[in-house]
Amino acid sequence: MLQFSAGDMITMAKQIPDIVIGRLPVYLRALQQMLAEGRQVTSSQELGERLGISAAQIRKDLSQFGEFGKQGTGYNIEYLANQLREILKVNKTWEVVIVGAGDIGRALAGYSGFSERGFNIRGIFDNSPKRIGEQHGEFVIKDTATLKAEAQAEGIKMAMIAVPASAAQEVADLLVDAGIRAILSYAPVNLNVPAGVRVQNIDPSIHLQRMTYYLD
Amino acid sequence: MLQFSAGDMITMAKQIPDIVIGRLPVYLRALQQMLAEGRQVTSSQELGERLGISAAQIRKDLSQFGEFGKQGTGYNIEYLANQLREILKVNKTWEVVIVGAGDIGRALAGYSGFSERGFNIRGIFDNSPKRIGEQHGEFVIKDTATLKAEAQAEGIKMAMIAVPASAAQEVADLLVDAGIRAILSYAPVNLNVPAGVRVQNIDPSIHLQRMTYYLD
DNA sequence: CTCTCATTGTGGACAATTGCACAATAAGGG
DNA sequence: CCCTTATTGTGCAATTGTCCACAATGAGAG
Numbered sequence: 001m002l003q004f005s006a007g008d009m010i011t012m013a014k015q016i017p018d019i020v021i022g023r024l025p026v027y028l029r030a031l032q033q034m035l036a037e038g039r040q041v042t043s044s045q046e047l048g049e050r051l052g053i054s055a056a057q058i059r060k061d062l063s064q065f066g067e068f069g070k071q072g073t074g075y076n077i078e079y080l081a082n083q084l085r086e087i088l089k090v091n092k093t094w095e096v097v098i099v100g101a102g103d104i105g106r107a108l109a110g111y112s113g114f115s116e117r118g119f120n121i122r123g124i125f126d127n128s129p130k131r132i133g134e135q136h137g138e139f140v141i142k143d144t145a146t147l148k149a150e151a152q153a154e155g156i157k158m159a160m161i162a163v164p165a166s167a168a169q170e171v172a173d174l175l176v177d178a179g180i181r182a183i184l185s186y187a188p189v190n191l192n193v194p195a196g197v198r199v200q201n202i203d204p205s206i207h208l209q210r211m212t213y214y215l216d
Numbered sequence: 217m218l219q220f221s222a223g224d225m226i227t228m229a230k231q232i233p234d235i236v237i238g239r240l241p242v243y244l245r246a247l248q249q250m251l252a253e254g255r256q257v258t259s260s261q262e263l264g265e266r267l268g269i270s271a272a273q274i275r276k277d278l279s280q281f282g283e284f285g286k287q288g289t290g291y292n293i294e295y296l297a298n299q300l301r302e303i304l305k306v307n308k309t310w311e312v313v314i315v316g317a318g319d320i321g322r323a324l325a326g327y328s329g330f331s332e333r334g335f336n337i338r339g340i341f342d343n344s345p346k347r348i349g350e351q352h353g354e355f356v357i358k359d360t361a362t363l364k365a366e367a368q369a370e371g372i373k374m375a376m377i378a379v380p381a382s383a384a385q386e387v388a389d390l391l392v393d394a395g396i397r398a399i400l401s402y403a404p405v406n407l408n409v410p411a412g413v414r415v416q417n418i419d420p421s422i423h424l425q426r427m428t429y430y431l432d
Numbered sequence: 433c434t435c436t437c438a439t440t441g442t443g444g445a446c447a448a449t450t451g452c453a454c455a456a457t458a459a460g461g462g
Numbered sequence: 463c464c465c466t467t468a469t470t471g472t473g474c475a476a477t478t479g480t481c482c483a484c485a486a487t488g489a490g491a492g
Binding site for chain 1: 467468469470471472
């Protein structure tokens, strides 16, 4: 049976490969930069040259979601950027919490680059009595014990983990329990989370080790 | 002509896919953690379950480099970790410089996790007169103008960029000119570097945007 | 010494991804 | 209005990556 009923069709969105999704934010960032340079239109070729990606791949990726360009002319930058924001759901602002108020957590809390990319830091949490209550920039560091209630009350879906490796899994479990569905972890350890929760890892040592292979 | 002469063969190392290289540091990190837990042996299955990677893939990846396991038993963790360190060339210590002494650069300079993973922070540089000469932890922030001479004198091949997006390309050019061959960039911008220089990018907004697609 | 169990390394099937190449077509110049 | 140029969107072929399934085999029990 290789047919679908009309009822099925209504909810049948084409399954987009994750590797394609992963490139869209990179396209969006480049488009935002072009806009900042005062540019109005671009082409898959120009974008590809900037990003080191083939023009064909960019066109193919975009074609998964619709037709955004004009033959002979290329893409209107602002329009394409808006379309990508919509696809990625960053045409609205996502509230994000940070767990861990060490150097990394505080650097993240102070980073001004989130707002223009669709994110707002809603709070920074730690479980050390020394740090709780401390003022840092515009934030007062809150007790991790209060995280669940706050995240649930506010419907927060995203978090960043900036605690030591030894505490990261425990924090991840807490976040999942609090209803968080997407985690960006700076802890150098693999997190196990239930299906439906997404994790991205940032570990500078991993990134460095990925390059040493190619050095002499 | 689909043949190779004997002369070619001598230097013909099998070309390993970069995607495989990218997984090796993840395997290594998990093995180091198992060692810290006091474990002696593991299997492709156990490792795969921890990492969310199929056992077959782990075996196939490792088989690109040799035979490291024992049938019926699995892998000796310490031995495999050492083999991976050798493959990735992190069985020695790489000197790394940081450019940019803002929050991110200083957090990186203070991060204690590099040494056990094969890296040593050699110095932190900035071009702001306000910051140059300032003491930060064990480091005195140095003038970026002195970077090239130092990197060349010491044969330093790796760098991390932690400057604003607007300055990143300029810094990358300087690093390339100074002989740096691998760059880990925290600047939210695409860097263009000549062939032979490798770049890895870390941009939290990109990682977050990669996940919002899947949220509602 | 033989049997059983666990687990590796790998050939080859299958799946996913990339890239080529071209018809379609928009825009501008004359 | 016609010609030229630029550039898209896409069918299809080529390439790359993943995974199944199994022979080989090491270790331990009896």
